[in-house]
Amino acid sequence: MANIVQFENVGLRYGTGPETLSDISFTLSDGAFYFLTGASGAGKTSLLKLLYLAQRPSRGIIRLFGEDTVLLPRKRLPGFRRRIGVVFQDFRLVPHLTAYDNIALPLRVAGIPEGEVEPPVREMLAWVGLQDRGRALPATLSGGEQQRVAIARAIITRPELLVADEPTGNVDPEMADRLIHLFGSLNRLGTTVVVATHDFHLLNRVPGANMMRIDKGRLYDPTGSLRFPPRRPDVPPEETS
Known part of the structure; x- marks a missing residue:
């Protein structure tokens, strides 16, 4: 199973301030569904900006669709971005x-x-x-x-990668469930989905979804590890290598 995204020891700082993200390493599997959780200010939006190429890292390697985006010529960025769907927190x-x-x-x-x-x-x-x-x-x-x-x-x-920043923050619970179901349907068609949310009741709405947690600029899986095993929703846990 191919990895659509790979981060290796990625750090991000704005200006000369301290790092907003530190030593971020993970992979996203092609066709999998991920929830990204964390408190306000933990770094969720900054991580998503790196995913949809709105921001370049201060250090580390980011591979997207099999290519190193840090070294990617700017003239190729528009083509890459067309393969990514983004739901912004402020709509745009x-x-x-x-x-x-x-x-x-x-x-x-x-x-x-x-x-x-x-x-x-x-x-x-x-x-x-x-x-x-x-x-x-x-x-x-x-x-x-x-x-x-x-x-x-x-x-x-029908993008290859969908990145959504708090997509249910302005809708009622019924519509939130409907939208998450829509993301799940898109995922079943092959799109890799990453949804950042603080709404924990949504986390069980997609069977088999992977969970990531960010805290003070560091990324964790639910067990507390800085890395997590990528898994497609249609692969039972016991079959994960």
């Missing part, structure tokens, strides 16, 4: 575009013919319960509705 919707057009944006950027854009966008709107809000601008949507648009936009291209 384009304010002058409707919900429909925000969701359609990744398809249009990828050059998908306009005639092939509408069916998947309509499907995504229905999946996140916004089938009647496609023409609404972000300013007219509630925080929870904006979050659902952001999620639909992130997954419409």
Whole structure:
């Protein structure tokens, strides 16, 4: 089973301050599901930024899709980023575009013919319960509705890696369960999923999901180890090598 992500002794500092992340080493298996937990300020968002190439590490090695991203030429970064779906904590919707057009944006950027854009966008709107809000601008949507648009936009291209930062933070428990189910469905289609959350009741919603915990910039598995054994949801624990 291939590793889609590999971190080796990665450190991250902003400016001349102390390290935000220290000695981070782990792998993510292709097609697996991961929950990343930790208190506010523990380093979850910083780790996710490294995963979706918004930040380069101060030290260490990061391999993504089999290539060393630290040495990756900048001209190749856009192609790598198109293989990653991101759900931002602050949504980052384009304010002058409707919900429909925000969701359609990744398809249009990828050059998908306009005639092939509408069916998947309509499907995504229905999946996140916004089938009647496609023409609404972000300013007219509630925080929870904006979050659902952001999620639909992130997954419409069926990315190889999905990174979600507190994706259920602005929705009610019923919608949170629905969105996690959606992530699980995408995962079963082959996407590696990483969900950062402080909502511990979600951790049992995806059978076989792997758990990671970050504390004061160091990464742990639930047993307290700094490394964790990657495991696909469809592989029972006793079969894990």
